[in-house]
Amino acid sequence: MSTVVRLPEDAAARPFSPPFNVQKIRADFPILEEMARGHHLVYLDNAATSQKPRAVIDAIVGYYEHGNANIHRGVHYLSEKATQDFESARQAVQRFLRAKQASEIIFVRSATEAINLVAQTYGRVHLGEGDEVVISAMEHHSNIVPWQLLCEQKRARLVIAPINDAGELILHEFEHLLGARTRIVAVGHVSNALGTINPLPEIIAMAHKKHIPVLVDGAQAAPHLSIDVQALDADFYAISGHKMYGPTGIGVLYGKIALLDEMPPYQGGGDMISSVTFEKTVYNKVPHKFEAGTPDMSGAVGLHAAIDYLDGIGMDNIARYEHELLAYASEELSAISGVRLIGTARQKASVLSFIIEGIHPHDVGTILDQEGIAVRTGHHCAQPVMERFGIDATARASFALYNTREEIDALVGGIQKVKEVFA
Ligand code: 7TS
Secondary structure, three states: OOOOOOOOOOOOOOOOOOOOOHHHHHHOOHHHHOEEOOEEOEEOEOOOOOOOOHHHHHHHHHHHHHHOOOOOOOOOHHHHHHHHHHHHHHHHHHHHHOOOOHHHEEEEOOHHHHHHHHHHOHHHHHOOOOOEEEEEOOOOHHHOHHHHHHHHHHOOEEEEEOEOOOOOEOHHHHHHHOOOOEEEEEEEOEOOOOOEEOOHHHHHHHHHHOOOOEEEEOOOOOOOOOOOHHHHOOOEEEEEHHHHOOOOOOEEEEEOHHHHHHOOOOOOOOOOEEEEOOOOEEEOOOOHHHOOOOOOHHHHHHHHHHHHHHHHHOHHHHHHHHHHHHHHHHHHHHOOOOEEEEOOOOOEOOEEEEEEOOEOHHHHHHHHHHOOEEOEEEOOOOHHHHHHOOOOOEEEEEOOOOOOHHHHHHHHHHHHHHHHHOO
């Protein structure tokens, strides 16, 4: 199995020319001042959840101090203000994802809920016995289990597109799997376990040639890459606020309006209806049809602030900066004897999974923690990926826009300590 890291150039030797002042960025994130086990915190678990800038924290506090009311129902001042704030957050997400219209943006709890929504609405209507859902072998459990549930309900089949030893989707095999019974394709934009950036334009074009819609799990892409759902021609796109410097409890499903319009509701309750009698309920229009009950208003306001924050820095600048960090980290870690990188795709974003020969990843994580370095260890909710590489777990460092080369040096030092302990 390959452990070669293919980098465009010698990243470690090249002078680092960040497109923004990272120390200034770090000052925006209060939690980065924390000490962990007597050390300055080195937070490299951003794929699990990112830290929040002051602007997001302030927006949430500001909402509760000055703007809290239930939305879409009151005629009073505060309810109108809260409704405006909520709908203006929807417009911010529309611009962030470059969707055609704000009604294509549905607020949900998380990327997980967005995927379940599509499986249980679009999927429930369009799948029958013997039909197929195609996913890739590198999906997070959130983009596996909702489809398994649907397939069980419908006696349909889950079809898995294979990946190569570098952790890349094997495109020609993927294309062969798209058949007359395929009803939907669901793929991640960026793999949380491997860091692979999937070639969405090719994947979507292959599926659309056969009139198959594509759901993209963008949970790991939204914090790192500029996204344009119209240019991609994605049919559905799922994101989580908390992975992109926003709060927990808010996520987004983007869907093409023509698909959303014809999908049945996901959950029943207040706000998703136009009228209710015991005989018949008329559903509200999209997006409200999919937003039953009181939504996460403060979450939407916080997500809006996160998007403004990202816009202020620029997604292209963030991608460039993080690409440099990842290249540097890949080179530094692969130079340590006994370290094997898991996931060496040509196109990667912000995730560095690794194992150290003879040392269990949990021990690696525990010793790094003693140095104040936060990484995640385990299967990263992507057990089939682990199986593909013949391992149980990895240690995973995942980067954000506030991480630095010095923190990667600290990780390298921590790994040397781990090796000494087990020598
Ligand atoms: N899809 C991908 C690719 C993910 O990485 C995750 C979470 C999800 C979906 C689910 O997101 P949620 O916000 O709905 O939970 N991934 C991780 C991770 O890598 N470590 O902790 C959570």
